[in-house]
Amino acid sequence: MPNRKIISVVMLSVMLLLSGCTGAQETAADTGSKVQEAVPQENKSVAEPKKEQVMKLIIDDKVVPVTWEQNASTAALQKLLPLTIKMSPYGGFEQVGSIGHSIDSADEQMTTQYGDIVLYAGNKLVIFYGSNSWSYTRLGHIELSQQEMTALLSHDEVTVALVAE
Numbered sequence: 116m117p118n119r120k121i122i123s124v125v126m127l128s129v130m131l132l133l134s135g136c137t138g139a140q141e142t143a144a145d146t147g148s149k150v151q152e153a154v155p156q157e158n159k160s161v162a163e164p165k166k167e168q169v170m171k172l173i174i175d176d177k178v179v180p181v182t183w184e185q186n187a188s189t190a191a192l193q194k195l196l197p198l199t200i201k202m203s204p205y206g207g208f209e210q211v212g213s214i215g216h217s218i219d220s221a222d223e224q225m226t227t228q229y230g231d232i233v234l235y236a237g238n239k240l241v242i243f244y245g246s247n248s249w250s251y252t253r254l255g256h257i258e259l260s261q262q263e264m265t266a267l268l269s270h271d272e273v274t275v276a277l278v279a280e
Contacts, residue, residue, distance in 0.1 A: 169193055172232075172257070173276040174267050181232065183255040188234050191218035192254065192277070200240055202273040208245025210268045212275060214238055220252040229264045230257040240275065244268040
């Protein structure tokens with residue numbers, strides 16, 4: 116008789132534990148529900164793996180390695196491809212250029228680092244070779260060193276092309 120009680124308690128505990136795990140997974144899946152079908156989650160999490168390539172970024176004829184965010188803004192940007200953007204230096208730490216359209220944005224206060232690609236004001240692409248704090252929508256990150264980023268971007272008349280992968 117005591118064995119039956121122990122087995123019942125163990126089985127009940129396992130069922131409660133499993134039902135708790137299932138609820139957490141459903142909650143995590145719901146966080147990206149307002150993103151289009153092709154983009155499973157809008158919000159970036161610290162534990163998320165690297166993002167897949169969805170676009171190719173070319174800076175002055177050099178293809179650069181980019182880890183793109185999976186959010187509504189990158190999905191909207193991808194729909195505009197191919198894009199060629201004339202960039203202008205600003206503040207000695209970034210290049211800025213108009214994408215020619217306003218797209219979905221989810222601006223939040225952040226401090227950018229070299230290599231960060233962000234959307235500013237819903238219609239401008241910004242690529243950093245330094246750092247700045249402002250309200251942006253994160254689009255991706257170029258996987259190059261600070262020296263490489265500075266060499267690519269710290270001059271006038273930078274041209275960026277975005278093409279389908």
